Amino acid sequence: MCDAPVLVIGGGPAGVAAAVSLAESDHRVVLVEQRDRLGGAIHRQPANRDIVHSLHGRHHTRNWRALNERLSAVQGKIRILYNSVFLGADDTGHALIEDRALGRTLSAKAAGLLVAVGAIEHIEPFEGWQLPGVMTAGGAQLMLKETGRFVPGRTLVVGSGPLIFAVAAQLASAGAPPVALVERGTPWRAPGAAFRLLASRSTFAETMRYGSIILRKRIPYKTGTGIVRAEASGSVLLVEVTSDTGRIARYEVDNLVISNGLRSNQIGLPRTSESSVYPILHAGDCREILGADAAIEDGAFAARKLVALLKGAPTPSPSHELEKARKLQAALRKLTSLDHSELVGDPIICRCEGMKRSDLLKLGNGRSAFETRLVGRFGTGPCQGRFCRASVNRITGISAEELSGRNHQEQRWPLRPVSIASLCSVTPFQTEFEQEPILLQPANAVSSKR
Numbered sequence: 001m002c003d004a005p006v007l008v009i010g011g012g013p014a015g016v017a018a019a020v021s022l023a024e025s026d027h028r029v030v031l032v033e034q035r036d037r038l039g040g041a042i043h044r045q046p047a048n049r050d051i052v053h054s055l056h057g058r059h060h061t062r063n064w065r066a067l068n069e070r071l072s073a074v075q076g077k078i079r080i081l082y083n084s085v086f087l088g089a090d091d092t093g094h095a096l097i098e099d100r101a102l103g104r105t106l107s108a109k110a111a112g113l114l115v116a117v118g119a120i121e122h123i124e125p126f127e128g129w130q131l132p133g134v135m136t137a138g139g140a141q142l143m144l145k146e147t148g149r150f151v152p153g154r155t156l157v158v159g160s161g162p163l164i165f166a167v168a169a170q171l172a173s174a175g176a177p178p179v180a181l182v183e184r185g186t187p188w189r190a191p192g193a194a195f196r197l198l199a200s201r202s203t204f205a206e207t208m209r210y211g212s213i214i215l216r217k218r219i220p221y222k223t224g225t226g227i228v229r230a231e232a233s234g235s236v237l238l239v240e241v242t243s244d245t246g247r248i249a250r251y252e253v254d255n256l257v258i259s260n261g262l263r264s265n266q267i268g269l270p271r272t273s274e275s276s277v278y279p280i281l282h283a284g285d286c287r288e289i290l291g292a293d294a295a296i297e298d299g300a301f302a303a304r305k306l307v308a309l310l311k312g313a314p315t316p317s318p319s320h321e322l323e324k325a326r327k328l329q330a331a332l333r334k335l336t337s338l339d340h341s342e343l344v345g346d347p348i349i350c351r352c353e354g355m356k357r358s359d360l361l362k363l364g365n366g367r368s369a370f371e372t373r374l375v376g377r378f379g380t381g382p383c384q385g386r387f388c389r390a391s392v393n394r395i396t397g398i399s400a401e402e403l404s405g406r407n408h409q410e411q412r413w414p415l416r417p418v419s420i421a422s423l424c425s426v427t428p429f430q431t432e433f434e435q436e437p438i439l440l441q442p443a444n445a446v447s448s449k450r
Contacts, residue, residue: 003111004028004093004109004110004111005027005028005029005079005108005110005111006022006027006028006029006030006110006111006112006113006114007029007030007032007086007089007095007097007108007110007112007113007114008022008029008030008031008032008114008116009032009086009113009114009115009116009117010032010033010040010115010116010117010118010284010286011031011032011033011035011038011039011040011080012038012039012040012041012042012043012116012117012118012284012295013040013042013043013064013067013284013292013295013296013299014040014116014118014283014284014285014286014295014296014298014299014302015031015033015040015114015116015117015283015284016031016038016067016068016071016299017067017296017298017299017300017303018114018116018283018299018300018302018303018306019031019071019078019303020067020070020071020074020078020300020303021299021300021304022114022303022306023078024070024074025303025304025307026077027077027307027310028077028078028079029077029078029079030078030079030081030097030108030110030429031078031079031080031081032081032084032085032086032097033080033081033082033083033084034083034084034085034100035082035083036082036083037082038080039064040118041118041119041138041141041142042060042292043060043064044141044142044145044146045145045146046145046146046147046148047146047147048147048148057205057206057209059202059205059206059293060292060293063292063293063296067296081097081099081106082101083099083101084097084098084099084100084101084106085097085098085100085416085418086115086415086416087105087413087415087416088270088413088414088415089110089270089278089280091273091275091278092277092278093109093110093111093112093113093277093278094107094108094109094110095107095108095109095110095113096108096413096414096426097429098414098416098418098422100422103419103421103422103425104422104425104426104427105422105423105425105427106426106427106428106429107426107427107428107429108428108429109429110278111278111310112278112279112280112281112306112309112310113270113278113279113280113281114280114282114283114299114302114303114306115269115270115280115281115282115283115286116282116283116284116286116295116299116302117265117269117286118265118284118285118286119262119263119264119265119285119289120262120263120264120265120267120386121136121138121163121259121262121263122259122260122261122262122263122390123136123159123258123259123260123387124159124260124343125343125347125348125357125391126227126228126229126230126343126344126345126347127229127230127231127344127345127346127347128229128230128231128232128237128239128347129230129258129347129348129351130348130351130354131230131231131232131237133232133253133254133255133256134230134237134255134256134258135255135256135257135258136257136258136259137157137159137163137164137166137167137257137259138163138259139257140167140170140171140257141167141170144170144171144174148174149174149175149176150171150174150175150255151254151255152176152254153253153254153255154178154179154252154253154254154255155171155176155178155179155253155254155255155256155257156178156179156180156182156239156255156256156257157171157178157180157181157182157257157258158182158183158226158227158239158241158256158257158258159182159183159184159227159257159258159259159261160183160184160185160259160260160261160336161259161260161262161332161333161336162207162261162332162336163259163261163262164181164183164257164259165181165183165207165210165211165214165336166206167257167259168181168210168214168219169209169210169211169213169214170210171257172213172214172217172219173213177217177219178219178257179219179220179251179253180219180222180251181214181219181220181221181222182222182225182226182227182241183221183222183223183224183225183336184224184225184260184336184337185223185224185335185336185337186223186244186337187223187335187336188223190334190335193331193332193334193335194331194335196327196328196331197328197331197332197335199324199327199328200324200328202293203291203328222241222243222249224243224244225241225242225243225244225249226241226242227239227240227241227258228240228241228242228248228344228345229344229345230256233252235254236252236253236254237252237253237254237255237256238250238251238252239251239252239253239256261333261336262285262289263289263390264285264286264287264288264289265285265286265386266282266400267384267385267386267400267404268384268404268415268416269282269286269415270415274309274315275309276309276312279309279310281302281305281306282302283295283298283299283301283302283303284298284299288326289329290322290325290326291325291328291329293325294321294322294325297319297321297322297325298322301318301319301322304316343357343391343394343395345357349378349388349391349392350377350378350379350381350387350388351381351383351387351388352380352381352382352383352387352388353377353378353380353381355376355377355378355388357391357395359376360372360376360378360392360395360396361395363375363376367396368398369398369399369402369403372392372396372398372403373403378392378403379392379403379404382417384404385403385404388403389403389404
């Protein structure tokens with residue numbers, strides 16, 4: 001067994017698969033998870049364990065249960081840090097992790113780093129997207145998974161990508177069917193992409209299940225239609241959408257659920273490095289959007305690659321399953337029109353600072369990324385540019401990496417906000433690792449009820 005542990009950041013499917021594969025290769029692993037339980041976004045557990053409402057397909061549940069069983073078998077080699085946040089690591093392998101439950105920072109020397117922090121949801125800005133009652137599809141799913149319920153009132157689901165199709169069906173299953181599902185894409189105009197879904201039986205079955213719910217609940221499904229604006233009128237939202245043919249429709253609702261798909265999450269992460277001294281790899285949706293099933297395979301592949309780098313051996317090639325997942329995701333993007341749509345009006349671009357499109361244009365042409373951050377305040381808020389970077393790039397040409405400051409050679413510490421009190425109580429992690437490992441989430445904690 002290797003002396004120094006490998007750090008795995010993120011307890012979703014990719015992170016758990018990577019940790020298990022590393023442990024099965026006789027490496028000690030420290031798995032850092034910011035929540036109090038494993039699972040990531042897709043396997044987020046209910047706040048009340050009596051809730052057994054399941055939102056995803058049976059194959060996801062089977063895969064997660066199998067992964068938990070492997071995890072339990074190697075728990076002596078894995079230490080899980082719940083309620084903890086990765087703050088950064090230098091090029092020698094010294095890392096800082098904040099234990100937010102105990103209010104202290106742990107210092108660890110790691111043999112390598114594997115980052116699997118999942119995806120981020122993309123939203124195309126429109127006038128009114130910052131209003132109360134507007135939420136992302138991921139936010140709606142979080143509420144459903146943790147509570148089994150949704151906000152009372154009339155709900156409209158708008159956007160593009162497979163996530164809105166799924167969340168509309170999930171809302172209906174939870175007793176809160178939306179008044180309509182409005183999709184920017186026109187799936188029937190891409191029959192070839194639809195046909196390629198048949199290559200994945202599980203994805204096709206899940207799509208058919210969601211479609212049958214939408215049909216059964218008689219939810220109006222409008223395609224080739226995008227949102228124009230939303231405005232508050234008393235306690236309700238007035239939402240205007242328009243079709244490709246110019247037809248305008250208006251809805252009076254209490255809740256607006258919006259999503260334009262998922263994007264890989266590279267904001268603030270250490271760069272990948274295949275150095276034999278301290279390798280750093282990314283896995284799962286933070287590296288590339290391949291779906292929950294492929295995230296498990298990608299996490300295992302990243303672990304195999306990391307083991308090879310640590311041994312100085314030839315690195316393995318990606319499996320055929322990852323290539324199949326890549327083709328499937330390409331078909332889904334074509335089917336659901338995940339391309340950027342034109343910005344209409346003067347929407348808020350940076351929600352953190354409340355800066356609009358007009359504020360960005362007032363900066364004038366030729367502004368550097370540094371000036372855009374310093375003067376315009378874009379990319380400087382708590383989200384670190386996660387929401388505004390795509391729009392800033394489209395309007396100014398400044399890349400996401402430049403806006404987030406990643407064009408600099410040195411990485412900035414800490415990667416996440418941390419209290420000074422926590423930094424003042426830095427504790428060496430090696431002594432902590434010598435204690436008995438924390439009990440893992442048992443496999444039977446994953447509900448099999450549907």
